[in-house]
Amino acid sequence: MVISIPDYRLEEAAMQIDKFQNHIEDVKAGRAEPVRCGKCDYCKSTAKLGKIVSMDDLIE
Numbered sequence: 001m002v003i004s005i006p007d008y009r010l011e012e013a014a015m016q017i018d019k020f021q022n023h024i025e026d027v028k029a030g031r032a033e034p035v036r037c038g039k040c041d042y043c044k045s046t047a048k049l050g051k052i053v054s055m056d057d058l059i060e
Contacts, residue, residue: 017024026032036043 023032023035027034034042038044038047
């Protein structure tokens with residue numbers, strides 16, 4: 001399947017990159033900690049057990 005990306009989506013992504021570029025560079029250089037989303041592979045692989053979660057909370 002070929003997926004078309006509308007221009008407004010590309011513009012939104014470019015604005016997000018501009019907004020967070022300094023933080024991204026600081027994380028890459030080790031000067032700042034990444035902001036965890038809790039959903040990506042990195043967050044899942046580095047998660048620490050801290051509380052019990054209901055299975056209902058995991059279903060979106």
